[in-house]
Amino acid sequence: MDNVKIGTKASWNSIIINILLSLFKLTGAILGKSTAMLADTVHSLADIATTIVVIIGLKVSNKEADEDHPYGHEKFESVFTKIISFLLISTGLSIGYKGINDLIKGSLIVPGKIALMAALASIIVKESLYWYTIIIAKKIKSTSMEADAWHHRSDAISSIGTFIGIFFARRGFKIFDPLAAIVVCIIIVKVGVEYYLKAVNELVDHRASNEIIEQIHSITRSIHGVKEIKSLKTRIFGNKIYADVGISVDKNISIEEGHKIAETVHKNIEENLLDIKHCTVIILPN
Structure with missing residues (x-):
C-alpha cells in the first residue's frame, strides 16, 4: 500500500472517530451546561476539518511532476500545513474569547456530571488518536499529517484542562469552567503557531537538519x-x-x-x- 493510501485510510478513520466523539461531547456540553466542554467540542469539530485538509494535501502533494510543476508537488503539503495551523489558531482564539466573555459577564453555571464524563472520554480517545496518527505520519513522512496528530494531542490536553475545570466547578468553584476554556485557547494557539513556522521553513528553502x-x-x-x-x-x-x-x-x-x-x-x-x-x-x- 502506497503512502497516500495509508495516510488517507488513517485520516478517514480519524474523521469517523471524531464525528462520534464530537456528538457525545456536544451532548455533554448542552445537557451539562458547560462552557469549557462546548469549547472542547468546537476543538473536536475543527479536528474533522483539518483532517479533511490533510487528505486533500496528501493527494495533491504526491502527484507526479508535470509540465507546470516540473519539480513535483511536495510543497503543496506545506501549504496545507499552513491552512491547518490557521484553523488551530482561529479555533483557539474563539475558545479563549468565549471563556473571557463568560468571566466578564459572570455567566457562571455549575456543569452537569455528563460534561465531566465527556471530558474523560475525550482525553482517552484523543490521546489514542494522537499515537495512531503520529506513527503513520512518521512512517510516510507527512508534515501535514504530523500537524494533524498534534491537533489530536492538543485536543487531549485541552480536554484535561476541561476535565479539571468542570471537576472544580462542580465542587463550587464555578469560575474554573471558563478559566479552563482560556487555558485550552493558549495551548491550541501555541501548537498552531509552531506548525505555521514549520511550514514557512519548508516553503522558503530552509536547509536540512x-x-x-x-x-x-x-x-x-x-x-x-x-x-x-x-x-x-x-x-x-x-x-x-x-x-x-x-x-x-x-x-x-x-x-x-x-x-x-x-x-x-x-x-x-x-x-x-x-x-x-x-x-x-x-x-x-x-
Missing part, C-alpha cells in the same frame, strides 16, 4: 576517489530534500573517471537517504 548534512558528508567521504567536499547546499522541498554537492578529485584522472566518482556519490546519497529527492554532484577544481 544537521543530522542529514552530516550523513551526506559521511557518505561522500566514504566514496573512493573523493579527495575533498568543496561545497554542500541543501534545501527542504515540502517533505523532501534537495542536495547540491561539490567535490574535488585527483586532477590527473580522466574526465570519465571523475564522472564515475561523481555518479557513485550521487547514487549512494539517494539510495541511503530516503529523505533526499534529488542530489546533484559536481566536480570542482582543487
Whole structure:
C-alpha cells in the first residue's frame, strides 16, 4: 500500500472517530451546561476539518511532476500545513474569547456530571488518536499529517484542562469552567503557531537538519576517489530534500573517471537517504 493510501485510510478513520466523539461531547456540553466542554467540542469539530485538509494535501502533494510543476508537488503539503495551523489558531482564539466573555459577564453555571464524563472520554480517545496518527505520519513522512496528530494531542490536553475545570466547578468553584476554556485557547494557539513556522521553513528553502548534512558528508567521504567536499547546499522541498554537492578529485584522472566518482556519490546519497529527492554532484577544481 502506497503512502497516500495509508495516510488517507488513517485520516478517514480519524474523521469517523471524531464525528462520534464530537456528538457525545456536544451532548455533554448542552445537557451539562458547560462552557469549557462546548469549547472542547468546537476543538473536536475543527479536528474533522483539518483532517479533511490533510487528505486533500496528501493527494495533491504526491502527484507526479508535470509540465507546470516540473519539480513535483511536495510543497503543496506545506501549504496545507499552513491552512491547518490557521484553523488551530482561529479555533483557539474563539475558545479563549468565549471563556473571557463568560468571566466578564459572570455567566457562571455549575456543569452537569455528563460534561465531566465527556471530558474523560475525550482525553482517552484523543490521546489514542494522537499515537495512531503520529506513527503513520512518521512512517510516510507527512508534515501535514504530523500537524494533524498534534491537533489530536492538543485536543487531549485541552480536554484535561476541561476535565479539571468542570471537576472544580462542580465542587463550587464555578469560575474554573471558563478559566479552563482560556487555558485550552493558549495551548491550541501555541501548537498552531509552531506548525505555521514549520511550514514557512519548508516553503522558503530552509536547509536540512544537521543530522542529514552530516550523513551526506559521511557518505561522500566514504566514496573512493573523493579527495575533498568543496561545497554542500541543501534545501527542504515540502517533505523532501534537495542536495547540491561539490567535490574535488585527483586532477590527473580522466574526465570519465571523475564522472564515475561523481555518479557513485550521487547514487549512494539517494539510495541511503530516503529523505533526499534529488542530489546533484559536481566536480570542482582543487
